[in-house]
Amino acid sequence: MHIRRADQVKGQPVEMEGAQNVKMRLLLGRADGAPTFAMRHFEVAPGGHTPRHQHPYEHGIQVLKGSGTVEVDGATHVLQPGDCLFIEPDSLHQFRADRGESLQFICIVPTTFDCGKPTPGS
Amino acid sequence: MHIRRADQVKGQPVEMEGAQNVKMRLLLGRADGAPTFAMRHFEVAPGGHTPRHQHPYEHGIQVLKGSGTVEVDGATHVLQPGDCLFIEPDSLHQFRADRGESLQFICIVPTTFDCGKPTPGS
Numbered sequence: 001m002h003i004r005r006a007d008q009v010k011g012q013p014v015e016m017e018g019a020q021n022v023k024m025r026l027l028l029g030r031a032d033g034a035p036t037f038a039m040r041h042f043e044v045a046p047g048g049h050t051p052r053h054q055h056p057y058e059h060g061i062q063v064l065k066g067s068g069t070v071e072v073d074g075a076t077h078v079l080q081p082g083d084c085l086f087i088e089p090d091s092l093h094q095f096r097a098d099r100g101e102s103l104q105f106i107c108i109v110p111t112t113f114d115c116g117k118p119t120p121g122s
Numbered sequence: 123m124h125i126r127r128a129d130q131v132k133g134q135p136v137e138m139e140g141a142q143n144v145k146m147r148l149l150l151g152r153a154d155g156a157p158t159f160a161m162r163h164f165e166v167a168p169g170g171h172t173p174r175h176q177h178p179y180e181h182g183i184q185v186l187k188g189s190g191t192v193e194v195d196g197a198t199h200v201l202q203p204g205d206c207l208f209i210e211p212d213s214l215h216q217f218r219a220d221r222g223e224s225l226q227f228i229c230i231v232p233t234t235f236d237c238g239k240p241t242p243g244s
Contacts, residue, residue, distance in 0.1 A: 007204065034182075039230070108182070
């Protein structure tokens with residue numbers, strides 16, 4: 001068992017192409033022995049965004065603080081704390097802190113995809 | 123894609139033996155086509171508790187609101203919003219709202235265990 005808080009974990013800037021002003025903190029991952037899913041804390045600074053991309057595994061998202069928008073397959077939705085999102089495999093998606101404040105959320109991914117490949121950032 | 127908020131989902135009382143004053147809201151589950159993991163919102167009313175039990179799959183927990191304690195394999199820990207917990211498979215665990223207020227958290231489970239059995243409450 002472990003208890004880990006985002007404010008006790010050093011944030012790593014997300015260096016992927018298309019990401020801007022995004023930090024990730026790994027709360028539960030493969031290095032902890034997580035068998036099925038990983039939990040990551042994301043903080044997008046005002047004006048920042050995650051890559052606009054797609055991949056063959058899903059996201060489960062829990063919005064914690066702040067506000068912003070998400071674009072999924074061409075439709076844009078405003079986000080607020082308490083929102084839980086299911087972003088299906090292969091959906092084209094991007095999170096943006098475009099409402100004057102930062103956006104903080106938990107993003108869950110499977111630890112593996114495509115019959116055993118380790119999921120990036122898990 | 124869906125966006126679902128706990129305050130828009132009707133809570134179901136948890137009827138398992140050993141549970142008291144616990145409501146569950148399914149935010150993402152097998153019925154939504156979730157391939158790997160399910161996200162459930164739990165609300166334990168003051169004085170309530172989840173079953174003290176164990177099972178062969180893990181929990182990932184994100185505490186959202188309130189306070190309480192968790193017992194895992196005989197050790198008790200105080201919980202506060204922002205805590206992320208990894209409760210490993212087969213750990214004996216119980217969540218308690220024993221600090222005068224309710225306890226709200228997200229609990230993530232794999233959608234299947236033991237080579238394909240559907241996880242209860244997913």
